[in-house]
Amino acid sequence: KQEVTQIPAALSVPEGENLVLNCSFTDSAIYNLQWFRQDPGKGLTSLLLIQSSQREQTSGRLNASLDKSSGRSTLYIAASQPGDSATYLCAVPTQGGSEKLVFGKGTKLTVNP
Amino acid sequence: NAGVTQTPKFQVLKTGQSMTLQCAQDMNHNSMYWYRQDPGMGLRLIYYSASEGTTDKGEVPNGYNVSRLNKREFSLRLESAAPSQTSVYFCASSEALSARSETQYFGPGTRLLVL
Numbered sequence: 001k002q003e004v005t006q007i008p009a010a011l012s013v014p015e016g017e018n019l020v021l022n023c024s025f026t027d028s029a030i031y032n033l034q035w036f037r038q039d040p041g042k043g044l045t046s047l048l049l050i051q052s053s054q055r056e057q058t059s060g061r062l063n064a065s066l067d068k069s070s071g072r073s074t075l076y077i078a079a080s081q082p083g084d085s086a087t088y089l090c091a092v093p094t095q096g097g098s099e100k101l102v103f104g105k106g107t108k109l110t111v112n113p
Numbered sequence: 114n115a116g117v118t119q120t121p122k123f124q125v126l127k128t129g130q131s132m133t134l135q136c137a138q139d140m141n142h143n144s145m146y147w148y149r150q151d152p153g154m155g156l157r158l159i160y161y162s163a164s165e166g167t168t169d170k171g172e173v174p175n176g177y178n179v180s181r182l183n184k185r186e187f188s189l190r191l192e193s194a195a196p197s198q199t200s201v202y203f204c205a206s207s208e209a210l211s212a213r214s215e216t217q218y219f220g221p222g223t224r225l226l227v228l
Contacts, residue, residue: 043203089156
């Protein structure tokens with residue numbers, strides 16, 4: 001059964017710092033991995049989707065990497081800003097390319113001015 | 114283009130009452146999903162629909178029924194609500210052209226309290 005773990009559960013950093021969020025999964029036979037952002041009281045917003053054939057995907061100050069063999073992904077946020085404060089979740093298919101996703105419990109990020 | 118919309122935003126039920134959560138998307142997506150989000154448990158899939166007229170169980174389907182009315186709409190019904198169904202419910206959709214997992218777009222959520 002696919003399981004997803006995100007460490008740390010919470011992270012507080014000063015503005016301007018570069019930071020890394022971690023995601024690990026147990027079944028590495030996946031086609032892709034997604035990172036989402038969730039603001040308090042809101043729905044999820046997709047940030048990045050990395051295909052298994054890719055090792056990295058970038059969007060602005062965000063860079064996500066995927067290492068299938070080790071069952072790990074990282075989300076790198078450069079020059080963090082208070083507006084980056086949110087919960088970040090990663091999700092992988094239950095198996096292969098299944099449309100059914102398994103989500104991690106998220107990392108709650110606070111960026112202090 | 115409203116994306117994914119959900120109604121109602123908030124609902125209070127008494128144990129044993131029934132209700133239907135509505136979801137609609139205007140992105141012409143093939144697949145739609147219902148999740149629940151609970152503290153400490155994360156986001157879990159209840160049901161999903163790969164196309165109009167088809168539905169499939171997710172991780173926590175017990176106590177729920179769904180209906181894919183047409184390509185736009187996917188409803189979630191609680192026939193006899195229980196306090197354990199107190200949660201925040203999210204609907205999502207994806208284009209899923211290749212029937213593989215693709216970017217999912219989420220609605221704003223319905224907060225349900227069962228007393």
